[in-house]
Amino acid sequence: MQDKVTIITGASSGIGKALAEEAHKRGAKVILSARRKEMLDELASSWNAEDYLNVQADVTREEDCFKLIEAAVEKFGRIDVLINNAGISMRALFADVDLDVIRRLMDTNFWGTVYCTKYALPYLLKTKGSLVGVSSVAGYKGLPGRTGYSASKFAMHGLLEVIRIENIKKGLHVLIACPGFTSSNIRNIALSKDGSSQGETPLDENKLMPAEAVASHICNAIEKRKNSLVLTAMGKTTVLLNKFFPKFMDGMVYNHMAKEPDSPFK
Ligand code: NDP
Numbered sequence: 001m002q003d004k005v006t007i008i009t010g011a012s013s014g015i016g017k018a019l020a021e022e023a024h025k026r027g028a029k030v031i032l033s034a035r036r037k038e039m040l041d042e043l044a045s046s047w048n049a050e051d052y053l054n055v056q057a058d059v060t061r062e063e064d065c066f067k068l069i070e071a072a073v074e075k076f077g078r079i080d081v082l083i084n085n086a087g088i089s090m091r092a093l094f095a096d097v098d099l100d101v102i103r104r105l106m107d108t109n110f111w112g113t114v115y116c117t118k119y120a121l122p123y124l125l126k127t128k129g130s131l132v133g134v135s136s137v138a139g140y141k142g143l144p145g146r147t148g149y150s151a152s153k154f155a156m157h158g159l160l161e162v163i164r165i166e167n168i169k170k171g172l173h174v175l176i177a178c179p180g181f182t183s184s185n186i187r188n189i190a191l192s193k194d195g196s197s198q199g200e201t202p203l204d205e206n207k208l209m210p211a212e213a214v215a216s217h218i219c220n221a222i223e224k225r226k227n228s229l230v231l232t233a234m235g236k237t238t239v240l241l242n243k244f245f246p247k248f249m250d251g252m253v254y255n256h257m258a259k260e261p262d263s264p265f266k
Pocket of ligand 1: 009010011012013014015016033034035036037039057058059060085086087088108109134135136137178179180181182183184185186187189211
């Protein structure tokens with residue numbers, strides 16, 4: 001990733017923050033983006049000003065995404081890598097959830113990816129660069145209590161796969177990266193059925209894959225121009241078994257998720 005101009009959305013926390021640090025360590029010129037710009041400024045406080053740009057952007061707003069891409073091109077003259085990482089989660093049964101929760105999931109995870117990709121694509125085609133979506137194992141297997149989340153990630157898969165195929169003769173690289181459970185803030189702020197933050201994580205975050213390890217795997221996959229990446233033993237097993245035994249995996253996933261503390265189903 002040496003000298004590659006790399007945009008990372010959702011760089012203020014978790015996997016995005018770790019990606020920012022990893023890409024910077026590998027010599028990339030990084031454009032960091034999130035709503036909380038103060039977190040980005042803190043992250044890059046010791047970096048050389050020529051190596052990065054921090055841009056405040058809410059990916060649910062098309063205009064913010066347009067301005068993010070234009071700011072990157074204005075400073076660095078090109079784009080080599082776009083990492084669509086910004087994302088939120090939820091936990092509520094579909095029968096109980098306010099529809100606005102599903103809309104917020106789709107606006108952030110899916111539409112945020114659509115907007116950034118739409119405006120970055122002409123530049124990525126010029127450099128035969130890399131378009132990356134940080135999806136999830138939930139983009140391969142529906143997770144109970146996460147309708148909006150799984151739907152947004154399945155939608156990302158469809159979007160990115162088609163963009164890959166449409167540009168197969170133009171040298172564009174498209175990576176769909178699917179972390180398994182990763183230690184981050186995502187479950188603390190996941191939306192409950194009424195749209196409020198869950199405020200706690202049902203998992204022991206210390207036992208999950210560290211965000212830094214996920215970032216390293218994603219940067220390796222970008223450098224090797226891989227099409228897909230699935231992480232954690234549980235994630236890989238889920239994706240593999242689901243291919244051959246989807247009905248069996250419905251039951252397995254139900255039983256596993258029902259064991260979470262305060263699960264909305266038993
Ligand atoms: P975090 O909650 O730690 O970080 C989420 C990031 O997304 C923050 O930087 C946040 O920044 C940003 N973000 C959220 N909403 C918006 C928005 N509307 N506009 C711009 N930025 C936004 O979560 P993770 O690091 O865990 O999640 C990163 C990605 O990884 C997500 O796409 C998630 O689905 C995926 N993932 C995570 C897994 C996990 O177990 N942690 C597993 C599989 C996939 P700010 O609030 O400052 O805007």
